[in-house]
Each structure stands twice: as structure tokens, then as C-alpha cells.
Amino acid sequence: MTAPSPKQWIMDIAPYVPGKSRTDDGREVAKLSSNENPLGTSEAARAAFEAADRSLSRYPDAAAPELREAIARAYGLDPARVIYGTGSDEVLHLAAGAYAGPGDEVIFVRYGFAVYEIAARRVGATPVIAPDKDYATDVDAILSCVTERTRVVFIANPNNPTGTYASRDEIARLHAGLPADVMLVIDQAYAEYLSAEEDDGGLELAIGQPNVIITRTFSKIHGLAAERIGWGYGSAEAVAAMHRIRAPFNVTTAGQHAAIAALGATDFVEHSRAHNDRWLKWLAGEIAGMANHGVRAVPSRANFLLVLFEGAMSAEHAYKRLMHEGFIVRWLPGQKLPQALRISIGTEEETRGVAAALRKILGGED
Numbered sequence: 001m002t003a004p005s006p007k008q009w010i011m012d013i014a015p016y017v018p019g020k021s022r023t024d025d026g027r028e029v030a031k032l033s034s035n036e037n038p039l040g041t042s043e044a045a046r047a048a049f050e051a052a053d054r055s056l057s058r059y060p061d062a063a064a065p066e067l068r069e070a071i072a073r074a075y076g077l078d079p080a081r082v083i084y085g086t087g088s089d090e091v092l093h094l095a096a097g098a099y100a101g102p103g104d105e106v107i108f109v110r111y112g113f114a115v116y117e118i119a120a121r122r123v124g125a126t127p128v129i130a131p132d133k134d135y136a137t138d139v140d141a142i143l144s145c146v147t148e149r150t151r152v153v154f155i156a157n158p159n160n161p162t163g164t165y166a167s168r169d170e171i172a173r174l175h176a177g178l179p180a181d182v183m184l185v186i187d188q189a190y191a192e193y194l195s196a197e198e199d200d201g202g203l204e205l206a207i208g209q210p211n212v213i214i215t216r217t218f219s220k221i222h223g224l225a226a227e228r229i230g231w232g233y234g235s236a237e238a239v240a241a242m243h244r245i246r247a248p249f250n251v252t253t254a255g256q257h258a259a260i261a262a263l264g265a266t267d268f269v270e271h272s273r274a275h276n277d278r279w280l281k282w283l284a285g286e287i288a289g290m291a292n293h294g295v296r297a298v299p300s301r302a303n304f305l306l307v308l309f310e311g312a313m314s315a316e317h318a319y320k321r322l323m324h325e326g327f328i329v330r331w332l333p334g335q336k337l338p339q340a341l342r343i344s345i346g347t348e349e350e351t352r353g354v355a356a357a358l359r360k361i362l363g364g365e366d
């Protein structure tokens with residue numbers, strides 16, 4: 001007897017590996033493995049979450065009109081062209097689902113966000129990996145991967161897990177170099193950590209160009225990761241296509257209320273950005289001081305640092321020792337980065353602590 005067989009393209013997916021929140025021996029320690037906001041959530045978002053209707057028997061509002069309007073108001077957009085998802089992860093899947101299928105190609109960079117490969121394979125499309133330029137996005141490399149089968153290009157800016165950032169000019173050059181029938185998806189999960197001068201122009205492209213979709217999330221700077229709310233913006237046609245395939249009640253009631261309040265909590269966002277700027281620079285400086293051990297950080301504009309272990313100590317060894325010292329960071333062998341650890345910026349205490357632990361480990365003390 002034969003059993004039903006899952007699609008080969010599904011079995012070709014390497015499962016997503018989430019960041020750990022406890023050590024292997026079950027201790028709760030500083031979690032610097034998932035790029036969450038170390039300052040938590042704004043008071044306003046928490047209050048809105050707590051005040052939201054908690055009747056468990058009612059479906060959420062499937063059209064999320066208030067959430068779409070709040071997003072549109074905050075960014076000067078058309079609410080009808082806002083798509084929302086169970087995290088921006090869902091929106092990335094919707095973009096792949098709407099524009100790619102078997103026989104089509106989906107391009108992303110080597111060391112790009114892990115979800116792009118899953119999203120491409122899930123719909124039976126072929127992932128095409130563009131080479132990096134010392135871990136950063138190489139626009140020319142992406143453009144040289146384009147064929148007549150290319151349907152979607154995914155780019156995260158800043159990128160995760162590298163933290164690297166492509167300038168407005170580079171993004172414009174990428175868009176200008178793509179055929180008009182290729183959808184460029186610009187994943188801006190960390191956009192709020194950038195200064196106004198660093199705006200990559202993605203949202204303007206999504207407003208004016210039919211072949212650009214941007215995605216944003218409430219999980220990172222807004223500190224609402226637990227409620228899983230993301231959104232995207234694209235042409236009316238793109239958004240209509242994505243609505244057809246999203247899960248019908250894909251954002252929770254309390255999450256919608258919290259997200260709306262989070263958009264108004266500009267002081268919290270500003271404070272979180274300033275905290276990140278300060279401690280990202282500080283940690284990068286600390287890592288620069290460890291260069292004699294063959295350790296270096298990739299320049300980052302996100303809320304984490306990718307630290308490369310190119311000397312005697314392996315990233316795996318450092319990962320285990322850091323765990324022992326009470327710090328969970330991300331070791332990424334599954335993303336073909338066995339030589340690297342991704343360390344999220346924590347509170348001041350956590351950030352100072354992880355740097356001191358790393359120094360101690362590299363110095364050979366116990």
C-alpha cells in the first residue's frame with residue numbers, strides 16, 4: 001500500500017529554527033537570540049492590549065479597518081492598499097504565493113532572511129541565491145541572477161542575520177535594474193531603527209511602483225512579538241491578490257488594538273531607537289577590541305550584531321560557553337553561518353554582560 005506523499009518541494013524545505021529562550025539544561029537566562037525589544041512594549045500598547053475585548057468566542061474583525069487606517073494615517077498611505085498578516089512572516093508568504101509557483105524563480109541573497117527560502121519552496125518555486133559582498137547585499141549580483149523565470153526578489157533592509165544595510169541609491173538601482181514584471185519585496189522589519197536620513201526609499205517605491213511591496217512588523221521595535229502582527233503595502237492589485245490567500249482571521253483582536261496604540265507611542269519608539277543606537281555602537285566597539293582573537297562584527301544597522309569567529313575559537317564553542325555564562329545568542333549553522341553568532345542588543349546590563357562574558361571566554365578564563 002502506498003501512503004499519500006507530501007509534495008517534494010515541501011520536503012525540500014529546511015525547517016525554520018527559532019531562537020531559544022532557555023538553556024539546554026532548562027535555566028532561564030538573558031535571551032539575546034531573537035532580536036526582540038529589550039525595553040519591552042510601550043505603556044500605551046500594553047494598556048490597549050489589556051483593555052481589548054477578551055471574549056474568546058468572537059472572531060477578530062477580519063478586515064482590520066481600524067488597524068489599516070491607523071497605519072495609513074501614520075505613514076500617509078491609502079488604507080485600502082495595506083495588507084496585514086500573522087507577523088510580517090505571513091505577508092512574505094503571501095507575496096510569494098501571489099507571484100510565484102512551480103517553474104518560477106525567487107531570488108534572495110546568500111545570508112538573507114531564512115523565511116524567503118521557505119516561502120519560495122512552499123509554493124513550488126525555485127530559490128535562486130545571489131552571492132553576498134562580505135556578508136552584505138550585492139545589487140549587481142542580484143541583478144545578474146535575473147532570468148525570464150524570475151518572478152520575485154526578496155531583500156531585507158537592514159538584513160537579518162547580517163544587520164547590513166543597502167542605501168537608498170542601491171535600492172533604487174536594484175529596482176531600476178529589474179524587469180517590470182518582477183515583484184521586488186523589500187522587508188523593512190528593522191526600518192524603525194534607522195534615522196530619517198537612512199530611509200531606504202522602499203515605501204516611496206511601494207507607493208508609486210506597481211512592482212514593489214514593502215513589509216513591516218510590530219514584533220521588533222514596537223515590542224509586540226507575542227501577538228504576531230505585520231503589515232505590507234503595495235499596489236491595489238497586489239494587495240487584492242494577497243487578500244485572497246491570507247488566513248481569514250489572521251490578526252487577533254487584542255493584537256490589532258495593541259498595534260494601533262503602538263503606532264501612537266512615538267516616544268517609546270524614539271527611546272528604543274536611541275537605546276539601540278547607543279548599545280549597538282558600544283557592543284561593536286567592544287567586539288572591535290577583540291580583533292586580536294580573530295573575532296569581528298559585520299557592520300550593522302539593525303538591533304543585533306553578527307559576530308564572526310575567524311580565529312582559534314569556533315563560534316560553536318563560544319555559543320556554548322556564552323550559554324553557560326547565562327547568555328543565549330543565535331548560532332546559525334542552518335543558515336550556512338557556522339562561523340558566526342548573532343547577538344541581539346539587550347538592556348544595558350545584558351549588553352555589558354554578554355561583552356564581558358565573551359571577553360572572559362576569549363581570554364581563556366573560566
Ligand SMILES: *Cc1c(COP(=O)(O)O)cnc(C)c1O
Pocket residue numbers: 035086087088089090113156159160187189216217218219220225228229230
Ligand atoms: C523578525 C523579522 C521578520 C518577521 O517578523 P514577524 O514577527 O513575523 O513580523 C521579518 N523579516 C525579518 C528580516 C526579520 O528579522
